[in-house]
Amino acid sequence: xxxxxxTRDTMGSGTGSGPLAVTMGEPAGIGGEILLKAWQAAxxxxxxxxxxxxxxxxxxxxxxxxxxxxxxxxxxxxxEAHGCFNTALPVLPLTLPRDxxxxxxxxxxxxxxxxxxxxxxxxxxxxxASGLVTNPIHKKNLYAAxxxxxxxxxxxxxxxxxxxxxxxMLACPGLKVIPVxxxxxxxxxxxxxxxxAILHAGRTTAEALVCDFGIATPRLAVAGLNPHAGEDGAMGxxxxxxxxxxxxxxxxxxxxxxxxLPADTLFxxxxxxxxDAVLCMYHDQALIPLKTIDFDxxxxxxxxxxxxxxxxxxxxxxxxxxxxxxxxxxxIAALQMAGAMVASRSTSSL
Numbered sequence: 390x391x392x393x394x395x396t397r398d399t400m401g402s403g404t405g406s407g408p409l410a411v412t413m414g415e416p417a418g419i420g421g422e423i424l425l426k427a428w429q430a431a432x433x434x435x436x437x438x439x440x441x442x443x444x445x446x447x448x449x450x451x452x453x454x455x456x457x458x459x460x461x462x463x464x465x466x467x468x469e470a471h472g473c474f475n476t477a478l479p480v481l482p483l484t485l486p487r488d489x490x491x492x493x494x495x496x497x498x499x500x501x502x503x504x505x506x507x508x509x510x511x512x513x514x515x516x517x518a519s520g521l522v523t524n525p526i527h528k529k530n531l532y533a534a535x536x537x538x539x540x541x542x543x544x545x546x547x548x549x550x551x552x553x554x555x556x557x558m559l560a561c562p563g564l565k566v567i568p569v570x571x572x573x574x575x576x577x578x579x580x581x582x583x584x585x586a587i588l589h590a591g592r593t594t595a596e597a598l599v600c601d602f603g604i605a606t607p608r609l610a611v612a613g614l615n616p617h618a619g620e621d622g623a624m625g626x627x628x629x630x631x632x633x634x635x636x637x638x639x640x641x642x643x644x645x646x647x648x649x650l651p652a653d654t655l656f657x658x659x660x661x662x663x664x665d666a667v668l669c670m671y672h673d674q675a676l677i678p679l680k681t682i683d684f685d686x687x688x689x690x691x692x693x694x695x696x697x698x699x700x701x702x703x704x705x706x707x708x709x710x711x712x713x714x715x716x717x718x719x720x721i722a723a724l725q726m727a728g729a730m731v732a733s734r735s736t737s738s739l
Contacts, residue, residue, distance in 0.1 A: 407519040408470040408479070409439035409727050410509040414524025416444075416489040416498055418705025419715035421451045424524065425459045426717035427724055428478045434721050437728030439522065440470040440479035442505045447489060448480060455713045467517040483508070491711025494527060499534030502526060506541075510548040513696045520697035520727045521545075522720075525705045539572045541700065542691050549694050556593040556692040558666070559675060559702055560726065561683035564656070565666035566675035567594050567692075578671040582614065582627060587635035590668055595644045597692040598665055601730040610655060610664035611636050611648025612674055618651045632670070656682075685718040688726050697730040699723040 414420035424441055425448065431438075441448065449461040462477035464470060470479035483505055487497045512518040523541055538544040546555040558567050569590045570578040591609060598607035611632060612618075615625035622629055632649040639646045647664070654660060655667060656678035669675035679687055679702070687702030701719035709715055 407512075407517055408467055408474070409437055409520045409522055409724065409731070410467065410481075410512055410518040411439050411441045411443075411724075412509050412521070412523045413441070413443040413483060413502060413505040415494070415502060415527040415530065415705040415707075416447060416485060417492060417494050417710060418525060418527065418707055419710050420524030420705070421448050422455065422710070422713070422715045423701065423717040423720040424448070425452050425455075425457050425478065426715075427720045428459060429457065430717065430721055431474070431724075434725060436721070436724045437519070437731065438470050438474040438479075439724060440464060440467055440474075440481055440518075442481045442483050442508050444485045444501075445480045445482055447485065448478065451711075454711075467512055481508070492707045494530045494707070496530055496533040499531050499536070502531060503534070503536065503544075506544065507548060510545065510696070520731045521699075522723050522727050523698065523700040524720075525701060525703060527705045527707070541689075542571070545691055545694060545698055549696065551694060553593075553693060554589065555694055556590050556597075558594065558597070558690040558692050559679045559687055560690055561679055561687045561702075561722070564661055564679055564682055565598075566669050566679050567666060568669050568672050568675040570671050572672065575671060575673075579614065579627070582631060582670055584631050584635045584638075587611070587632060587668065588638060591635065591639045591644060591646065592642070593693040594666055594668065595639075601690075601692070601697070601733050602665075603733045603736070604665055606645060607666065608664045609639075609644060609646040609648075609666055609668060610650055611646060611668045612652040612655055612670055613649035614670040616651070616653070618649045627670075685716055686722040687719055688723045690726065690730075697727050697734065699727040699730070 445461050445463045452459040460477040462473045464479045485498050485501050509521050542555050542557050569586050595607050598604040614627045619625045619628035628649045636648050689700040689702045691698040701723050
């Protein structure tokens with residue numbers, strides 16, 4: 390397929406020498422479509438050059454079927470991406486055991502999904518890629534293939550050889566939130582909340598805001614667990630016994646931090662001007678305000694890794710896969726943020 394695709398600025402917004410690596414994600418989902426659409430928008434959004442680790446024929450088939458004017462170019466090494474990014478989407482080839490039917494999961498393809506992630510991390514560790522952007526995975530399908538992790542975050546921490554848990558941040562323009570407990574039932578999240586977990590999240594977040602986001606003196610806010618932040622113990626003692634001691638210790642370490650604060654007054658516009666990020670005590674406490682403020686441009690960021698990793702803050706959307714309806718906004722935002730983080734790390738290491 391040929392098309393007038395114009396030119397791309399191959400320098401982009403990042404200063405890392407290598408391109409960003411983008412994983413395949415669940416092939417039956419919308420990952421391929423949003424990647425193709427993000428490449429189309431690369432110049433307009435000043436995206437750092439990137440390449441996909443995917444099946445080239447699969448991506449070209451999606452482009453042709455949806456009539457997207459994108460040429461897919463197979464490459465043999467990441468450094469070739471800079472040379473062709475102007476006119477084609479560079480793809481480092483990966484083999485899928487079975488043909489993909491949009492919207493229909495096939496456990497036989499799950500090992501290829503994991504292979505794409507591992508290959509990307511390997512390329513970053515060798516310096517051939519500058520950062521990682523992951524397409525959404527379908528965890529249930531991966532579990533059927535023996536995947537033993539709660540999600541991307543934990544798997545990437547293992548691949549990176551990290552001796553401490555990675556920390557999840559969700560970000561959109563105007564808000565950054567960090568859930569201290571993540572993929573747990575609410576009753577289990579309450580039981581597992583600990584001072585150590587809050588300390589780890591606070592330290593990791595403060596360091597990342599300096600290194601990855603260029604905020605010299607980051608300000609952290611901490612949400613309470615209970616209504617009205619426990620109201621001095623009348624509605625629960627977690628604030629008194631767990632959260633407040635962690636906040637005081639982080640403050641003693643020199644971190645600008647306030648809390649615990651009532652979550653119901655923490656996310657309006659005036660409140661958001663008082664901090665750079667919020668530590669939230671459980672998953673939905675963090676994600677509901679973020680997705681309400683900017684549903685389409687949310688980005689999932691993994692903090693505490695030795696490399697940059699971002700991802701669209703949405704799932705595989707099997708229900709609309711193959712329809713052409715998928716919006717690339719979150720993928721574009723993830724690519725923008727990854728490029729900016731690579732640049733910030735490069736600057737901070739000088």
